[in-house]
Amino acid sequence: MPCAATLFRKPAVGAPSRRTRLSWLLVAPLLLLVVAGFLVPIGYTMTRAVDNAEVTGALPRTVAMLERWDGNGLPSEQAFAALVEDLRGADDAQAFGAMTRRLNFELSGARSVMRATRRQLDSLTPPYAESLPTAVPDWDTPQLWLLIKTNSNPFTASFLLRALDLQVTPEGQIEPVPHDRAIFVDLFQRTFWISLWVTVFCVLLAYPAAYYISTLSDRGARYVMLLVLVPFWTSILVRTTAWFILLQREGPMNAALEGLHITDAPLQLIFTRFAVYVAMVHVLLPFQILPLYSVMKRLGPQYLQAAASLGASPWRQFRSVYLPLTMPGVAAGAVMVFMLSVGFYVTPALVGGLQDQMISYYIAFYTNQSINFGMAAALSLLLLVFTGALVAAARRLTPHIGPGPRE
C-alpha cells in the first residue's frame, strides 16, 4: 500500500499523473468539508469583526459630502442637505436601524438623535444648516458629524479595540474605555485562568486513573473503561444539569455534608466558581484519560523492570522513565482539555454566577441579545488568536505537546 508521502509526491513536470488526480479525488470530500464547514464560515465571521458597511449603506450622500469636510467646525450646507435627503429617502428601515445601532455603539445617545431627526424631517426647510440644528440641537456640534465621517470607512478597528477595552475618540485617538465599561481584558484573563486550572485538575485526576486502568487485565480494563466512556457519551448538557441538581442548596451534596456533620448550614455551592471547576473537570476528564491510557497501555511493564534492574528506586523509576515516556499522553490530553475549556459556554452558564462566565458567554450575549455581530466576531477572533498563540507557545516550551514533528 502506498503511504501518504508517495501519494502526494511531486508530480513529474508536465501533465499531472493519473495518480495525483486520483489522490486529489480521494481527499476532495474532506477538503470540501473543511472549506465549506470550517474555513468559509469562520472566515466570514472574522470579516464581520472589521466590517463597517452600516453607515455608508444608510447615508451614502452624507458620507460623500463629508469626505470634503476637514473635520473643523461644522460641515457645509451641502452635507446638512445630504443628511436630510438620506434620511428622507430611508425607505429601508432595516438599513436605517443598523446604522443607528452602529452609531449608538460608538456614541451612546446617537440613536435617539437619529430618531428625533427623522421625526422632525417634515418640518425642515432649507437652508438645513440652520433648520436642522434648531430642530435637533445635537447637529450643532461637530461630534456626530465626526462620528459619521470616521465610520464612512468600509472597515473599522473599533470592535477589535473594544474587545481589548480600548476605544477611538471622535478625534481619532485610541484610549482605554471608562472603568465601568472595561470588561473584556478581565474576561480573557478569567477564561484562560479557569481553563488552565481545569487542565491542571484534569491531568492530576486522570494520570492515576489512566495508570490504574492500564494495569488491569483486558477484561477488567474494559469494564472500568466503561465508567469513563459512558459519561463521555452522555451529552454535556445532561452532565452539567446533574451537577446543578447535586450542588443545590437543598441538594444531595449539602445534605451529605450536613448528615456527616461536616457543615451545620447549607453551603452556597451552585452559582460559584467552585461549581464551574467541578462540572468542567467532570465533563472534560475523559479527554485526558483516553490519550493517557492509550500511551500507558502501549508502554508495557518492561521499561520499569529495566529501570528497577538497574537499581532505580520506585520514585526514580517514575520520574526518570515512566513520566517522560507518558508525557506525550499528558500533553495531547492537556492541549485538548485546554482548547475545549477555552470555548466552554453551557457549563459555566448553568452552574456559575455572572462573575464566573467565560468569554463564550459574552459572544453569545452579543449574538443573541444585543444583536452586535461585530462585537461577537471581534471577541471570537481574539479568542482564536490568543488560544492559538498560547498553544503554540506551549508547544515550543514543551517539545512533546501535540502531534509535533517527533520520530
Place this chain on the structure above:
Amino acid sequence: MKKAIKVALMAAVSLGLPGAAVARDLTIVGFGGGYQDSARETLFKGFAEATGIAVLDDVYNGEMAKIYGMVETGNVSWDVIMVEAPELVRGCEDGVFARIDYDVIDKSKFIAGSATDCGVGGTGWGAAMFYDQARHPVGPATFAQFWDLEGFPGMRAMRQGPKMTLEAALMADGVSMDQVYDVLSTDAGVDRAFAKLDEIKDHVIWWKSGAQPLQLVGSGEADYAFGYTGRIIRAQGEGRAYALNWNTLLYSIDSWAVVAGSPKRAEAMSMIDYITDAGPLRAQAALWPISPANKEVNADPALQEANPGMVLNHAEEGLFINTEFWIEHGDALEARFTAWAAQ
C-alpha cells in the same frame, strides 16, 4: 462576493433546518409559562377551530437577535410574536415588524395607547417581590428591606439586565416612585443605582426566564426574589405560601406584533384580531390571571373580582415601566450592566 458567501451560508444553515422553507403552520411565539399554556387552550385553539388554520406555538426569552436574523435573511419562520414595549417600538423603527392592518383588527377595542403602528396590546404583566412563607414567616415588604442583608439574610433572585433592576435599586435607596425615571435619566442617578446594587451584588442570583425565580424560591436556592406576578399567583393557587408584595410592582403591557416578511401576514393579522377579542379573553381569564389590554375585558368588574391579581388593577401601587426611557437608554445601560455584573 459577500452576498454570494451569505447565500451559501444561508443554504448551509437551512440544510440543517429541514422544512424551514417549506409549508409550515401559522406560528405564534410568546414567553411561555402558564400564560402561554392558558392562551394555547383558549386563544390559539379557539382561533384554529374558528378558522381552520392550523396554529403552532413556540417560546422565546425576548431575545430580538433571532427576529432580526430572520428578517435580514428573509427566512421568517415566526409569524405572530409577543414583545415587550421598548422592543416593539425599536423593532418597528428598524423594520422587523410589519404594520398592523387596522382594517382587519378593530382598533377601538384596546385601552388607550396600546394600539400602535406595529403592535397591539396583548396583556399587562408585572414583576414583584415574593418569598416563601413556609421558609420565612416574615420577609422583606419593601425595596429597602429587600436590600437589607442584615435584617433579611439570604440569597436574592433578580432578573438579569438593567430593566427593573435599576428602578428597584433607586427605590431601595429612597427615591420615590414618581421620581425614579427623573433620577435615572441623569449620570449621577445611574451611578447611584449601581452603587446600591453593589451592596447586594454577592447575594444575587440572576435569572433569565420567568420560570426560574419560581424554581429558585421553590427549591430554597433563593430566599427572596423578583418574579412575574402571574406565575406567583398561579403558584399560590397550587398551594404555595408565597407572599407577594404589590407595593414592589413594576408593570408594563406586552404587545402582539407580526414579523416583517412573514409569508402568513394576513392570517397573522386575523389571528391577532381574534386573540384580542373579548370572548376568547374571557375564556382565558378563567384559566390564568390575565390583564388584557382589551378595554371591555379589562374593565369588567366581575373579572376584576375573580382575578384579584390582574396587574392593571394594581396600577396605583406599582411603577409603570417607562418605555421611552428604555428606548433611549437601553443600549447604554445594558452595556454598563453587563460590565458591572462581570466585574
